Structures are given as C-alpha cells and as structure tokens.
Amino acid sequence: MEVYSTIQGLVQGAVSAGLIQKEDQLYARNQVLAHLRLDSFPEAVPAIPEKDLPDLVEELTNYAVQQGLIPDVLDEKEILSSKIMNVFISKPSEVNQTFFEKFVRDPQIATNYFYRLSQCSNYIQTKRIAKNIHYKAETAYGELDITINLSKPEKDPKQIALEKESKLTDIHYPKCQLCIENEGYAGRIGHPARSNHRMIRMEMSGEDWYLQYSPYVYYNEHCIVLAGEHRDMVINRETFVRLLDFVGKFPHYFIGSNADLPIVGGSILTHDHYQGGNYEFAMAIAEEEHVFTIKNFPGVHAATVKWPMSVIRLQGETPEKLVAAADYIFEAWKNYSDPEVEIVAYSGKTRHNTITPIARRRNDEYELDLVLRNNRTTEQYPLGIFHPHPDVHHIKKENIGLIEVMGLAVLPARLKTELAEVEKFLLNKENDIPPYHIAWAEEIKKHHSNLNEETVNKIIQKEVGRKFLRVLEDAGVFKRNQQGQQAFQRFLTTL
Incomplete structure (x- = not known):
C-alpha cells in the first residue's frame, strides 16, 4: 500500500x-x-x-x-x-x-x-540545492559570496x-x-529530462526571447533569458539594448551577459543567453572610485568602481543614451592595447578584448556595469593571463564568468572533503590532505596562532574567501596597484 x-x-x-x-x-x-x-x-x-x-x-x-x-x-x-x-x-x-x-x-x-x-x-532542484555549502567572506571590497556546489x-x-x-x-x-x-522534452541518456520545464515568452529588440529559471539556482530567483534562435554568444550594441529593455520590464531584477570569448566567457558559448535574478551582489553595491566625463555623452554619468576587476559604471535616466555610451566604450576597448600591462587587442585576426555587461535599475535611473576582459594566453599563463593563476587553482581553476565577476564564487564539490582534511592538517591530526593544498595550509598555520577546534572552520572560510578575492584580482585587466590604475586612466583618457 x-x-x-x-x-x-x-x-x-x-x-x-x-x-x-x-x-x-x-x-x-x-x-x-x-x-x-x-x-x-x-x-x-x-x-x-x-x-x-x-x-x-x-x-x-x-x-x-x-x-x-x-x-x-x-x-x-x-x-x-x-x-x-x-x-x-x-x-x-x-x-x-x-x-x-x-x-x-x-x-x-x-x-x-x-x-x-x-x-x-x-524543475528547480530545491532538495539538491539545499546540499550546497554557502557563506559570506568579508573583504576590502565588501562581502563576497562563497558557494561549494554540491547540487549537481x-x-x-x-x-x-x-x-x-x-x-x-x-x-x-x-x-x-x-x-x-x-520545453516539455522527455530527455534521454546524456540529455536532461525537461517534461516539467516551462518558459515565459517575451520580445526584446524585436526578437523572440524566453525567460526560465536555472534548475540549480546559485542565488535568489537565478533566471536565464535565452534567444529563440540557436546562435553563438555575442556582445554588441543589441546586447545593451536587450539588457536595459529587460530591467525596464522587470525593475526588481538585474541581468547580465557572460563575455563572448573563450576563457573569459561562461560555460555555454553556443547559445546566446543572459543571466539575472533578484539578488544584490557585492559588486552592485561597490562604491564609485573615479568619476570621469565622456565628451560625446554629457547626459551619462560615468565612473570606475572599487572592485578587484576593472569596471566602468554608467548611469542615466534614458536607456538609449546608455546604449550609445556603452557601445562607444566597447568599440574602443575591443581595439585597445597597452603592452606595458599585457593588454593586446589582437593576435593576427584573433580578438582578445571583450566585456561582461550587467544592467540594473536604481530608482528612476538605469545602471550598466561594463567589466573589461581579455583572454590572451602566454607560455607562462597557458590558461589565460587574466585568468586564475596556478597558485589559486587548488581552490578555483574554472572560467570566471558573470556570476563570479559579480562576487559569487562557485567552487567545485571536491572542496567539501578536501577542506575537512585541511582542517585536520591545521589541528595536527591524522589527515589525507591533497598535496596541492599543503603550501596554502602551511601559510595558514604561519599566520594564525589561534587554531583550535572552535576557530579552525571560520579561519578556513576566511582564507577561502581570500583565495577567491585573488581569483578576481587575477582576472582584472588593470591591476589594483599604481601601475595598473595608471594604465586604467590611460584607457579612460582615450574615451
């Protein structure tokens, strides 16, 4: 029965x-x-x-x-x-x-x-999502979100x-x-079941687009907005039009796009789509750092943002003006080189510069963040110059996409058991710590004299947060030092 x-x-x-x-x-x-x-x-x-x-x-x-x-x-x-x-x-x-x-x-x-x-x-896998480990890590740039992804x-x-x-x-x-x-597809071996999947139809920029939620939401109301046509990811003027159109329709949501190039893009580059939701990331509330004027766009407020990556924030009451300003900046950035700080726009015909754009509403104003990206590789950094460097790979090696850019670390499931072994190592207990964590664990021991059963977990969380901050700093094209910030100013001057 x-x-x-x-x-x-x-x-x-x-x-x-x-x-x-x-x-x-x-x-x-x-x-x-x-x-x-x-x-x-x-x-x-x-x-x-x-x-x-x-x-x-x-x-x-x-x-x-x-x-x-x-x-x-x-x-x-x-x-x-x-x-x-x-x-x-x-x-x-x-x-x-x-x-x-x-x-x-x-x-x-x-x-x-x-x-x-x-x-x-x-459709949203609430039971599995509940398994994820998540907490906040305080940094000089605000509270970063740390998630160890156990849901898939x-x-x-x-x-x-x-x-x-x-x-x-x-x-x-x-x-x-x-x-x-x-939508409604039964699924098969190797392709997920979607019988219980539904999408909301909408028009953006004269095209059919669709709203759905992520089955494995990483934050509140984590949505995906996808093109009806199966086509590659692209960042262009129409991207800015659509992003601002969306937040015009849904002012309580932000929306952003992964970059359109490998290494600096997200996990899916073969279908044009955006991600959004009802959540405020640390980057969204990061303060302005340097206000500047773009001569051709006097109605647009422009500033850099205090953030480990290189961000230009545009604000204004008129979406059309923000679109024009964003397109102007993007076109300038696509062709900008500064070899002194490793920024080269092209290798032959291969483009390296792109952006990660994020749109939101602030009361009656529209806001558009443009995160500058570059995907060039070298012999020293075969995975990318502006990509997590080898000394942080034991925590995060994957691409830094839209979600990470805004301040939410999506870390691999292996860390749940591995960090438990790191804790044992720090407490001088018998352990099975992976070799790639040992140098980091030794550094933690050196800098924390108060390691005990009550403090070790919080210390590990803080140190993982510091590693994720390093990941974002590695991905920043203009570094947060004197040389990098002077180089940032050189680019802004060209605008």
Missing part, C-alpha cells in the same frame, strides 16, 4: 501548492498510475505524513527501480520524475497567460508566481557506460540544453 499512499500524498501536496485544483485530483492520480504501470487504486489508502513534493517523487522513482520498471540509472530516474511532475503543471500557453495577467498588475507578482511554479514542479549529482559508472554505448548521444535535438525545444 505504500506506493499508493505516496501517490495520494503527491496529489494532495500538488493541490496544497496550487499546482492543480481539487477537481483535478482523480485525473492527476490516474496519470501517475499510468507512469508507474499500475492499473487500479485501492479504496482505503493509509494517510501519509506530510512530505515535500521532491521527496514524494523520489519515493516513486525508487519504487519504479525496485519493480524493474526503469534501470537504476540517474538519467532514467530523472526522466520518470520529470514526467510525473509534468502531470501537475499547466501547458506553456496557460502558464504564460497567468504570468502576463499578473505582470499587468506588477512584474514582481508575475515572477513570484513563475519562480514558485518552477520550485513546486521540481555525480554520474555513476553505469550512467557513464550507458552514455558511451547509447547511439542517442548522436542525436542533436534539442541542439543544446538552452534551446526552446527543451
């Missing part, structure tokens, strides 16, 4: 969450029965203690594995759980109609509705073997994990 109690609990939970109405209960229950190949439902089903929807769905997928309905493989379980939750979600047209009815009243009410729907439908499940050997053997991996539909064709 346990499986029937779980089904009943799921149906009742969906009613309580507002996913379905009471009149939909029998229909929904029968749909779930079909997915589990059950032909009937008993008259008397024992009551089930109240549980979260993700826990109930997990119980049903475990039942399917036990009954031999699906193999005990991650992708197969994801496909089934997504299909089960899809029973309780309205069609895209209905979701969009509800969204825009609420949008007319207040954009924030609309996004609250859609965010809640994405959580309750288990690791593939087991059976899953990896299936992916290698399956000819389904040769299928190129959808073209990528961001394409609109993912």
